[in-house]
Amino acid sequence: xxxxxxxxxxxxxxxxxxxxxxxxxxxxxxxxxxxxxxxxxxxxxxxxxxxxxxxxxxxxxxxxxxxxxxxxxxxxxxxxxxxxxxxxxxxxxxxxxx
Amino acid sequence: xxxxxxxxxxxxxxxxxxxxxxxxxxxxxxxxxxxxxxxxxxxxxxxxxxxxxxxxxxxxxxxxxxxxxxxxxxxxxxxxxxxxxxxxxxxxxxxxxxxxxxxxxxxxxxxxxxxxxxxxxxxxxxxxxxxxxxxxxxxxxxxxxxxxxxxxxxxxxxxxxxxxxxxxxxxxxxxxxxxxxxx
Numbered sequence: 001x002x003x004x005x006x007x008x009x010x011x012x013x014x015x016x017x018x019x020x021x022x023x024x025x026x027x028x029x030x031x032x033x034x035x036x037x038x039x040x041x042x043x044x045x046x047x048x049x050x051x052x053x054x055x056x057x058x059x060x061x062x063x064x065x066x067x068x069x070x071x072x073x074x075x076x077x078x079x080x081x082x083x084x085x086x087x088x089x090x091x092x093x094x095x096x097x098x
Numbered sequence: 099x100x101x102x103x104x105x106x107x108x109x110x111x112x113x114x115x116x117x118x119x120x121x122x123x124x125x126x127x128x129x130x131x132x133x134x135x136x137x138x139x140x141x142x143x144x145x146x147x148x149x150x151x152x153x154x155x156x157x158x159x160x161x162x163x164x165x166x167x168x169x170x171x172x173x174x175x176x177x178x179x180x181x182x183x184x185x186x187x188x189x190x191x192x193x194x195x196x197x198x199x200x201x202x203x204x205x206x207x208x209x210x211x212x213x214x215x216x217x218x219x220x221x222x223x224x225x226x227x228x229x230x231x232x233x234x235x236x237x238x239x240x241x242x243x244x245x246x247x248x249x250x251x252x253x254x255x256x257x258x259x260x261x262x263x264x265x266x267x268x269x270x271x272x273x274x275x276x277x278x279x280x281x
Contacts, residue, residue: 014107014114015110018111018118019114019115022118023178029177029179030178030179033178037118038117090104093101094101094105
């Protein structure tokens with residue numbers, strides 16, 4: 001049975017995880033791309049990512065692209081499963097409750 | 099959680115996934131379509147009007163297309179890292195090898211039929227890319243194929259110009275459409 005996930009349920013984190021869920025398992029998204037997409041600040045996005053990383057829902061990889069430091073974010077298998085269960089639980093509420 | 103809250107959350111999920119898919123598609127696909135649309139438009143017009151001199155034109159256009167594609171790939175790699183680029187490159191390489199094999203075995207294909215053959219081969223590539231990654235490319239590929247066949251039957255004397263217009267013009271228009279976020 002699918003369960004709601006309190007960590008993912010927070011609206012900003014739900015947007016972040018939803019965006020990352022559109023990528024396949026071997027893909028990752030750059031920090032500033034995700035920040036601009038959802039009109040967040042560096043600090044706000046960083047704080048939410050730390051919470052998701054602590055739960056092992058996302059993985060962060062720091063690297064250099066054209067000599068500039070970049071952080072790439074990917075949804076882990078655990079995060080993908082939690083998101084999928086969360087969405088199923090939401091759909092079930094819509095279906096079951098009149 | 100009540101029904102309204104669940105509905106709002108699912109709406110957030112839908113909006114965020116749509117926004118992301120469009121932004122990722124815009125980053126690469128739109129510019130790529132415009133670049134290859136220019137190559138196609140100018141190249142096929144050259145085939146219609148330049149005669150033997152068209153070989154040099156195609157050489158310049160191919161270099162423009164390959165360099166432009168490399169720039170777009172490098173730019174979009176700084177936003178989303180993926181192994182798709184490698185697979186897309188291998189797919190197009192294999193498609194052209196198969197095209198060359200068909201040309202060799204079933205040939206010789208002359209004049210306007212050669213232009214039509216290239217058009218349909220590339221359109222098939224867009225159809226596969228559409229099924230694989232981005233649905234608009236599927237419709238673009240199918241539309242170009244249908245319009246190319248219509249031109250082949252109805253205005254054979256102006257086939258080069260017609261293919262330039264529907265193929266090149268179609269790709270440029272589709273690229274602009276995607277960049278403006280209409281799809």
